[in-house]
């Protein structure tokens with residue numbers, strides 16, 4: 001039984017300032033440094049009690065067994081409330097239960113299958129614009145693709161060329177910046193607040209009439225917005241107001257599109273760096289698809305594609321860190337965390353523990369081979385988090401990314417220039433510091449050449 005735990009140190013010492021400076025300079029380096037000091041540490045962050053947890057059994061306690069004693073922390077709730085109100089990502093208690101119950105069915109297997117043709121068609125449309133030899137900003141291209149798919153699949157409209165689509169992109173950018181910094185009140189008369197409010201007003205001008213129209217015709221539509229409106233009609237709690245529906249719509253974009261796009265970008269980069277993985281993946285895709293368009297049953301015939309994607313999310317998880325606040329005192333490993341303690345769980349460091357992932361820096365999709373994957377403790381691998389707050393969109397994202405990758409790799413091989421240095425950094429999520437420009441080469445021309 002642990003009664004006392006170590007206080008973590010940084011190169012600049014154990015003080016609050018030392019920790020903040022190390023975090024600000026390089027969050028990923030900071031987390032890796034913590035992981036070397038232990039798997040359960042106290043962090044002197046000047047916010048009451050704060051802890052770093054990096055072991056699967058403790059993660060299981062926090063995210064599953066004692067999950068009801070934890071909430072999303074203040075910074076997430078405050079920033080969201082300030083700008084677009086609570087939603088399924090930020091809320092807790094009764095509101096969260098109502099919202100989760102309404103949203104989850106939108107991501108059930110049969111509904112997902114209905115989105116597959118949108119995912120294939122949009123990916124084909126994107127690559128049909130590519131010219132062999134062209135250098136593409138891959139995160140930007142993937143964000144454009146994902147935004148198109150998300151808006152079409154979930155809300156029945158492709159908003160990319162609409163001013164509302166552009167406003168969503170800008171709003172999410174500004175919102176992520178807010179979450180990675182000190183939370184400033186929305187009433188402060190500063191340019192970034194004006195801009196956020198301006199973007200929200202543009203989105204609102206689009207969403208309000210759309211919601212009003214769906215109130216009349218929801219039975220004829222088969223998308224998430226119509227599901228939310230149907231659920232509103234049956235809601236007895238009074239929590240599912242029109243404003244709440246708007247919050248959810250915005251949140252589903254905020255939660256889904258940027259993380260999916262960066263996961264795709266990281267996977268394309270990792271494939272380009274591992275020729276043996278690339279060759280095996282291309283071979284699987286060629287065997288199963290040849291030149292025809294992908295259909296849902298094909299996904300089951302492509303296990304290596306899924307292994308590659310899972311290994312990419314292990315090595316470069318887009319969600320660097322998940323945080324929670326204790327709503328009451330919690331006992332972990334015999335140690336009592338006081339009420340209001342903050343807890344940080346980092347998929348980034350958990351995924352690099354050599355006990356669970358031998359040769360952790362190696363890119364080895366075999367770890368996720370169906371015959372080996374049971375060796376990985378469930379709470380050591382958290383790309384979508386775990387427990388009751390596991391990502392609602394995980395099956396949607398997994399299906400979309402497999403379709404996007406298979407369709408891209410059917411025709412194209414992507415490469416980076418020899419001078420390119422990949423460097424991940426943390427800004428709310430993991431991103432490539434130097435961008436990720438990749439050259440697209442037509443595969444059949446490559447083979448002929």
Ligand code: HEM
Nearest residue numbers: 088089255256259260263319322384385389391392393397
């Ligand atoms: C590769 C893509 C994705 C990754 C890596 C990812 C990751 C995550 C993670 C780690 C969480 C938990 C965060 C926490 O507890 O603090 C989460 C929650 C969530 N995600 Fe995702 N996500 C992805 C795609 C999506 C998509 C496509 C959607 C919806 C369209 C979505 C909707 C949500 C929602 C609504 C939550 C909040 C769930 C709750 O709190 O009950 N995500 N996601």
